[in-house]
Amino acid sequence: MINRVFKSSRFFHNSMKRGIPNVISLSETESKIRNLLVDYCNHYNASHQEKPLTLRITGGWVRDKLLGYDSHDIDIAVNHLSGEEFVYSFQEYLKRKDPQFSVNHVHTIKMNPEKSKHLETCTTKLYGIDLDFINLRSEEYAHDSRVPTIEFGTPLQDALRRDATLNALFYNLNEEKIEDFTERGMDDLQHGILRTPLPPIKTFLDDPLRILRLIRFASKFNFAIESETLDAMREKHNQQALSTKISKERIEIELRKILISQNPSYGLQLINYCDLSKCIFFVEGLKKEFDAYQLELALSKIPHQVSVASAIYLTFEQLILDSKIESVFQKFLADSDARFNFWLSVILHPYSIVTGKSKDIYNQYLRLGLMAKKSDITKVSAIDLTSNEVVQRYFTNPGNVKRSDLGIYLRRFPGYMDLNLIVQCYLECVDAIRVETPVEIPVPNHSIKCTTDQVKTIQSIINKYESLYSTIKSLDLSEVHLMRPLLDGKQLGKYLDRKPGPWMKPAMDKVLVWQLDNPDGTEDECIEYIKSTL
Template sequence: MKQCYKPITLNTNIQLDETETKIINLLNEYTDKYNQTTTTQPLTLRITGGWVRDKLLNLKSHDIDIGIDNLSGLEFVHNLKEYITIEKYENVFQNQYLIAKNPEKSKHLETCTVKLYNLDIDFVNLRSETYTESSRIPIIEKGTPLQDSFRRDATLNSMFYNLKTCKIEDFTKLGLKDLQNGLLRTPLDPLMTFKDDPLRCLRLIRFASNYGFKIDDLALNCMKLKEIKLKLNEKISKERINVEFKKILVGSNPIYGLKLINDVGFYQLFGFDDVEFALNDISFKLSTILNEFNNDITINQIELSDNEICIYYLSLILRDCGDLKVKFGKKDMYKSSIIVLENLKFPLKTSELVGLIVGNLQDMDFNDIYKLSRSELAFKYIIPYEENWKLNLLIHLTIQCLKGNDNAITQFKEFVDTIHSLQLESIYKTKLLINGNELLKIMNKKPGPWLKEINQNLFKWQLDNPTKTKQEAIEYLYNLI
């Protein structure tokens, strides 16, 4: 799958919304007042990074970072707060909190986040960075706009919006050009950029998949180097990798992102090295299938949360794990679950659901609606997955489509319709007609292992006889004695 970005003409005359206008007017008023009274270098404020990129693309952005050239974020916000109080601005300044990174060494560079006009704003010094071999956390010093722009992960993320001049500043001389062409390249040598902070590799892949950008060939080839993979493994925690990986999965084009991960060989870092990571072969077909899903009214109405989207793609990626279980601690666990839990650092509940889905894929059959009883359908397709039962069916549908089953969508819809007509969609919430204490009295026994089997039999009877009453359930139990 190739990137799908089409070169555009950028409108460098940034259009501000009402809230942005209020914020910038306030900051300019304060900066003018400050510059009139200061005996040091005048203060210049710039909006940095992602907001500038998105505005140039005519996209909405609420991620406003203000770069300050002479004060720390904390100093600036403290002074701004005093100004707002003196000038009697109302309903402007809300919460304030400090983000202190290694405060003993960089007190002068503290970032401060405040809420202005109900919008979170980060205030931070422009900076320069130097790195050590063992850490992606840089040694930070105050920097110039030029230095700050060249430390960024990509040229198209390195531009500033000068609050005073209302102009775009492109100190790398490549930001506007690369954004227009949808090209992701590093401001500095990509090998050194990635060695300093290997997480930038995944960030570029995320930007590529979310915006349809192309990664510069030189940067892409550097990602493939063994030393970069080693650095990524040494310097970046699995938890931090999970953050980027999840953003790729829930982004606008996860298939493209996953293919890039596969192309540069990062799949090994996620524990996919001994699993067939077959997205290269199916990426185009999967995109076609998902487009078909989007055009189907019934399927398109299925809303998935971000976590469910992750489960969907993780299950497809790990489908070849099947029902394989391995020892994990003192218990056997699905291999797919362990990969999701240990390598990708998703929550336990997410990993268990992926394992359950992948582990039972081979037993899925849309024709079961013609072969199984109401209780059998419930126990196989609804109760184990609870509210995720439809997600499980959607994953099975996708795999059937990948296998070339031309009737899969029709079968899926018939299956879902049957579940609803049998009123099974929420059956996992159903309680037994007879509770535990009542059951003990009826059976005239003490609690024990037998109780579980009786409960299962009662639940099965209840599912197959949905109109029966509690008294009829008691009669059923007497017949079991």
């Protein structure tokens, strides 16, 4: 069994207090931005003393600066103008004051309540830094509506509508000070706790995507989620809202950030604990193309796949970084897209049992369920749908696998051969350690330890792939996807005095096989071979 090291208490409070400063030091560029904005505020306030302007940087920038991270995601809240009103007024001021600072690129993102985009945002750039301007707001919900009535609000009202107390910290640009209107943000940041400013039911009613956002912050910073908040994340109506109310693009963005975070295993454990697999890794549209029984069976296996894959990952990573293919894995770790595709390929692997008449399940899910990029769809589909028979035959008896067998297989993954082999290696590990894992409250900074036998199993699988990589290198197949056939279709037709037709593709396939098995062969020898086979 996998040994899970968890605290037994209902809510784990991270006792290691972080040294969070009570002031923020601005960079040179940030100081220039601050001075320019405050100069405008002073100019504006001289003639609007009854309603003076105050600007506050909100959200992630404040959190990241206090944690010691650089941040270029600057959202600025204006106390009594809309973001658009402020930016255009500021733009006119700059034109008069100093034309070199003119704000020429202004973009307004309108509200879209149906997609939980409740606030208009105006974006511009200063000193090469993107700035988003919004107004402080309050939100009121009718009992029968998820679309809020939005009005200008106080800083406290605005802070209370944030997704987490540590994201509700403000930095007052006018006064150069941190403001903690929830009176919990600084303490939660110091102790690594994620909790909602308002009762979590209200917070998730505002925007169900905040469930995934909290998981993302937990996996990024290794923070614990407070128990009442975690309980609300598990409620069925919130899961339903996440499936139906939030755009697939927004879900994909949060999922990607979770899977490429510092601790994706922890994020996946939280996804499992909150029973979110169906609302993330399934979409109703699949029922139109695929067998309902196969879909249900595959979907039922995904939580266990996630459980085992997240449980053994750190052990796998440590062992492979101590192996002879460490350099291959280091390149993989440095590529965020590769890590995202790795986890998608592993998590969605149970879908490989689902068959369709003309479309593959991975293409359809990634397109409809996540609105994923074409490159992601191509890679995950190829990795999970391509038979691994050649590799397994190699492991059984390397002498029975020809250079062409291995070469043709590897050409199925042009430019991402390493990603495929790492996924196949890990899937073997997951399949070999299919044990029942209890549902526990995931806790940050606590490792999930494999038994001695499980470590030996993972090591033996990695050893097999070390041998495979050694063979790939010795056969000069590392760049086999770049190999060009000795003959193209036109040349082949000319030499054989045959018109293009159905015969050509299998003939070209034979050219490639012969070329791989005869790396020093000539064009004439290849033609003679093709003639003999036809």
